[in-house]
Amino acid sequence: MFNLSDILKKQTFTDEEIVYLLGLTDPQDCQKLKEEAYRRTTENTGNKVYYRGLIECSNICTANCRYCGIRKDNHNVKRYLMDKEDIVGQALWAADNGYGSICLQAGERHDEKFISFIEECLIEIHEKTVSEKLPDGLGITLSLGEQPIEVYERWAKASGNRRNLRYLARFETSNRELFDMLHSGKGNNEKVLDNRFRCLQNLRECGYQVGTGVMIGIPGQTLEDLCADIRMFQKLDVDMIGMGPYLMSEEADLVSLGQMENDKLFQLSLNMIAVCRLVLGNINIAAATALQVLHPEGRELGIEYGCNVIMPNLSPTKFRKGYQLYDFKPGLKDDPFTFGVRLESRINSRGREVGWNDSGSSKKWLMRSI
Numbered sequence: 001m002f003n004l005s006d007i008l009k010k011q012t013f014t015d016e017e018i019v020y021l022l023g024l025t026d027p028q029d030c031q032k033l034k035e036e037a038y039r040r041t042t043e044n045t046g047n048k049v050y051y052r053g054l055i056e057c058s059n060i061c062t063a064n065c066r067y068c069g070i071r072k073d074n075h076n077v078k079r080y081l082m083d084k085e086d087i088v089g090q091a092l093w094a095a096d097n098g099y100g101s102i103c104l105q106a107g108e109r110h111d112e113k114f115i116s117f118i119e120e121c122l123i124e125i126h127e128k129t130v131s132e133k134l135p136d137g138l139g140i141t142l143s144l145g146e147q148p149i150e151v152y153e154r155w156a157k158a159s160g161n162r163r164n165l166r167y168l169a170r171f172e173t174s175n176r177e178l179f180d181m182l183h184s185g186k187g188n189n190e191k192v193l194d195n196r197f198r199c200l201q202n203l204r205e206c207g208y209q210v211g212t213g214v215m216i217g218i219p220g221q222t223l224e225d226l227c228a229d230i231r232m233f234q235k236l237d238v239d240m241i242g243m244g245p246y247l248m249s250e251e252a253d254l255v256s257l258g259q260m261e262n263d264k265l266f267q268l269s270l271n272m273i274a275v276c277r278l279v280l281g282n283i284n285i286a287a288a289t290a291l292q293v294l295h296p297e298g299r300e301l302g303i304e305y306g307c308n309v310i311m312p313n314l315s316p317t318k319f320r321k322g323y324q325l326y327d328f329k330p331g332l333k334d335d336p337f338t339f340g341v342r343l344e345s346r347i348n349s350r351g352r353e354v355g356w357n358d359s360g361s362s363k364k365w366l367m368r369s370i
């Protein structure tokens, strides 16, 4: 029999305790978990929430992940690649408006044209955003899939600033059977879990702050699987996590498996955030936009449960409909300025402040690099 108050005082946790915390459903128990996660977030990372302005550069993808609405074999999506001027323009807007960092996200491509295109964008963003406010230029997070180490190195060099450089490559689940089920789509860019782990190691070698994450509530996933995911985060010694609920997409290839009931999925997602905070301490944890699909204050509750990063969407609105990884993605029409102001007051209402003009490197990474 577990005693919640005693477990929440601990610094290290057994697998059984992690599974117990993940499975909490009683509102009073969840409240206690939330309060402890919030307290430890303040203790480990401070009181600030950092913005990463999200720029969805392109929805062209060579992969066929079965859960994804923009997988290669979905021919109902109109494909786009933003112009360099648009990407750099949005990055400059972010820098001018106090965002310390941005995230460039796109489907996975391995062709030289795309690799050098990203390189050129990075060079220009760095050149144009070094200022008194941002002496190292805008912080950059890349989320561009699995790439050879040479490509990671080229992009790191092009960024001009390895102190504020991050890469997010989620492994989605550490359960090999589930991973294979999610990625068994046909095509010549099939996914192997070990390759994903190798990419994360290569990113570390190139000097990136390493981010990964999983999907929560995949059909067939157990609490023990999520516990194993947390152990994998520990083993990989990650600097940041971006994870969210598994949401079905009508445009994906897994509709027949359905989706966990919303309230249950939402609480499980929040519990996973809180337990990651308890176990992993001073990493950055992003409040996924997907939380907002399940609850109108999903991201704010994510902050209460231990998140310290939010990714407002800066993509021009004309492209947003084309970047729907899952159904009912919110914010298709939000204009960045109004949204940013509204978001700040919602963050303040949770007792946090926005870390304006600060790229918000993870404390874990800062301590590692001293």
Ligand code: SF4
Pocket: 061, 062, 063, 064, 065, 068, 069, 070, 071, 072, 106, 107, 108, 145
């Ligand atoms: S999850 Fe990423 S790599 Fe997989 S199909 Fe979607 S965009 Fe492509």
